[in-house]
Amino acid sequence: xxxxxxxxxxxxxxxxxxxxxxxxxxxxxxxxxxxxxxxxxxxxxxxxxxxxxxxxxxxxxxxxxxxxxxxxxxxxxxxxxxxxxxxxxxxxxxxxxxxxxxxxxxxxxxxxxxxxxxxxxxxxxxxxxxxxxxxxxxxxxxxxxxxxxxxxxxxxxxxxxxxxxxxxxxxxxxxxxxxxxxxxxxxxxxxxxxxxxxxxxxxxxxxxxxxxxxxxxxxxxxxxxxxxxxxxxxxxxxxxxxxxxxxxxxxxxxxxxxxxxxxxxxxxxxxxxxxxxxxxxxxxxxxxxxxxxxxxxxxxxxxxx
Amino acid sequence: xxxxxxxxxxxxxxxxxxxxxxxxxxxxxxxxxxxxxxxxxxxxxxxxxxxxxxxxxxxxxxxxxxxxxxxxxxxxxxxxxxxxxxxxxxxxxxxxxxxxxxxxxxxxxxxxxxxxxxxxxxxxxxxxxxxxxxxxxxxxxxxxxxxxxxxxxxxxxxxxxxxxxxxxxxxxxxxxxxxxxxxxxxxxxxxxxxxxxxxxxxxxxxxxxxx
Numbered sequence: 001x002x003x004x005x006x007x008x009x010x011x012x013x014x015x016x017x018x019x020x021x022x023x024x025x026x027x028x029x030x031x032x033x034x035x036x037x038x039x040x041x042x043x044x045x046x047x048x049x050x051x052x053x054x055x056x057x058x059x060x061x062x063x064x065x066x067x068x069x070x071x072x073x074x075x076x077x078x079x080x081x082x083x084x085x086x087x088x089x090x091x092x093x094x095x096x097x098x099x100x101x102x103x104x105x106x107x108x109x110x111x112x113x114x115x116x117x118x119x120x121x122x123x124x125x126x127x128x129x130x131x132x133x134x135x136x137x138x139x140x141x142x143x144x145x146x147x148x149x150x151x152x153x154x155x156x157x158x159x160x161x162x163x164x165x166x167x168x169x170x171x172x173x174x175x176x177x178x179x180x181x182x183x184x185x186x187x188x189x190x191x192x193x194x195x196x197x198x199x200x201x202x203x204x205x206x207x208x209x210x211x212x213x214x215x216x217x218x219x220x221x222x223x224x225x226x227x228x229x230x231x232x233x234x235x236x237x238x239x240x241x242x243x244x245x246x247x248x249x250x251x252x253x254x255x256x257x258x259x260x261x262x263x264x265x266x267x268x269x270x271x272x273x274x275x276x277x278x279x280x281x282x283x284x285x286x287x288x289x290x291x292x293x294x295x296x297x298x299x300x301x302x303x304x305x
Numbered sequence: 306x307x308x309x310x311x312x313x314x315x316x317x318x319x320x321x322x323x324x325x326x327x328x329x330x331x332x333x334x335x336x337x338x339x340x341x342x343x344x345x346x347x348x349x350x351x352x353x354x355x356x357x358x359x360x361x362x363x364x365x366x367x368x369x370x371x372x373x374x375x376x377x378x379x380x381x382x383x384x385x386x387x388x389x390x391x392x393x394x395x396x397x398x399x400x401x402x403x404x405x406x407x408x409x410x411x412x413x414x415x416x417x418x419x420x421x422x423x424x425x426x427x428x429x430x431x432x433x434x435x436x437x438x439x440x441x442x443x444x445x446x447x448x449x450x451x452x453x454x455x456x457x458x459x460x461x462x463x464x465x466x467x468x469x470x471x472x473x474x475x476x477x478x479x480x481x482x483x484x485x486x487x488x489x490x491x492x493x494x495x496x497x498x499x500x501x502x503x504x505x506x507x508x509x510x511x512x513x514x515x516x
Contacts, residue, residue, distance in 0.1 A: 144376075144379070147376075147379070148372075148376070151372060151375065151376075154359075155367055155371075155372070155375075156364035156365055156366065156367060157359055157360065157362065157363075157364055158359070159364070159365035159366075159367060160362050160363040160364050160365040161358070161359050161362050163365050164362055164363070169368075172365070173367065173368060173371055176367075176371075177371070177374070177375050177378070180375055181375065181378055181379070184379055185383060194349060195349060195352065195353075196353060196356060197356075198353075198356030198357065198359050198360050199349065199352040199353040199355065199356035200352070200356070201356065201359065202352050202355035202356040202358070202359045203322070203352045203355065205359065206322070206323060206324040206355065207324070209324065210324040214328070216328070217401070218324065218328070218331055219328070219331045219332040219334075219335035219336070219398040219401065219402070220335055220398065221335045221336075221338040221339045221345065221348075221396075221397070221398065222339040222390065222391060222396060222397035222398070223388070223397075224345075243353070244353050244356065244357070247353055247354065247357055248357045248360065248361070251354070251357050251358075251361070252361070262354065262358065263358050263362060265319055265320075265323055266319075266322070266323045266351075266354055266355040266358040267323065267358065267362075268323040268324045268325045269325070270320070270323075270325060271320060271325055272314075272316045272317045272319070272320035272321075272325070272326060273316075275316040275319050275320055276314065276315075276316030276317075
């Protein structure tokens with residue numbers, strides 16, 4: 001196996017949003033999946049990282065284990081820990097691997113800990129997706145043009161979604177109307193740090209659909225409201241979008257039978273017993289992959305508990 | 306607060322996310338998610354998959370005038386929905402089921418009390434109040450039983466369940482949950498079928514108490 005070197009870049013607030021090389025890691029194992037590369041990385045001091053590389057998107061760094069007694073340096077990212085090596089834990093979103101992987105012989109590897117290779121860089125420009133931009137304009141500015149854009153994107157899809165689950169043409173439009181008006185009215189609850197637009201609308205769509213069928217409100221968890229003074233954290237928002245993008249691609253690559261099962265499950269056509277006995281449903285993968293909201297939630301809930 | 310160690314299984318979260326979990330279970334799962342950020346994150350992950358399905362499932366043409374109608378409704382004033390917040394040990398979804406009022410406890414004997422939140426053909430969901438050291442009568446289940454601890458803790462053959470822990474018991478499990486020492490144990494329990502008690506007396510009382 002060739003030796004891979006991976007540079008981890010972090011954003012250092014004391015350097016006005018500049019990014020610098022935090023450390024260079026040597027890859028110890030590489031798993032190739034159709035859509036991702038997983039790197040097990042070692043730093044030579046007991047620290048291990050796992051990096052997922054969804055090309056051509058920026059890399060995300062995952063931490064698997066860190067020695068408990070290792071002192072934390074000032075510029076080290078604040079990392080999660082887990083005792084379960086198989087669980088992927090997302091790092092703080094300000095830790096992002098943004099440079100490419102380089103393959104070169106091991107002997108040319110710099111001494112671990114040497115920071116000579118550190119240099120200041122400016123991160124490449126990144127932008128929110130159209131949907132997020134529209135949704136934020138609706139939320140923050142009550143922007144009707146942005147709402148029309150959301151409508152044009154989601155209304156035909158929502159109608160397709162409801163008709164796939166056996167709803168008549170007329171009733172489907174009735175629910176679509178209800179869902180989109182809910183999007184407009186409850187826009188304040190949209191938190192791009194935790195939810196990507198399609199996911200947020202999906203959840204509203206399922207709730208409204210069920211409420212209409214059952215004629216009673218479906219129990220929903222308590223809402224977590226974002227503190228209105230929270231500064232938007234662009235890297236977290238982008239990471240949420242990126243995560244959803246990876247997942248979309250992963251689903252697109254599934255075998256048709258597997259895709260059909262996913263669709264059936266999320267259209268609400270399978271009971272939980274059916275879902276748990278479906279061997280073709282890569283739920284474990286989904287669960288281990290999407291841990292993005294977790295740290296945000298930990299942060300949000302800290303004061304509530 | 307000790308960490309939650311018994312979580313909502315993934316298949317159940319997927320069914321909840323897609324809206325295909327019977328109402329009594331959905332209430333317990335919603336209450337658990339209100340207490341458990343891990344399951345909330347996992348649920349939000351399922352929404353992402355749902356969003357991906359929504360993105361790709363295919364478009365249907367809208368009827369003429371539909372868009373104009375919807376846009377015309379944007380300014381219609383609406384009465385905001387009542388939302389229920391956590392009160393005491395009861396998370397928002399439980400407060401909603403209680404319609405914002407305190408539970409109306411009914412004695413089941415031996416200090417055990419219950420407050421039925423819902424009892425319909427698709428199952429029932431209730432609050433149980435069990436004094437410390439007291440056992441819930443030995444029972445097995447006709448269907449699936451979900452029990453979420455809201456206060457105190459209980460232990461049975463499968464382990465210890467503290468605040469926020471969710472126990473899932475199916476037909477195979479015959480268990481005797483006993484409330485641990487300390488505060489009385491308050492649980493939210495949902496079944497899709499009546500419980501079966503093994504001792505004769507509770508079984509005779511069963512129709513009376515709807516347990």
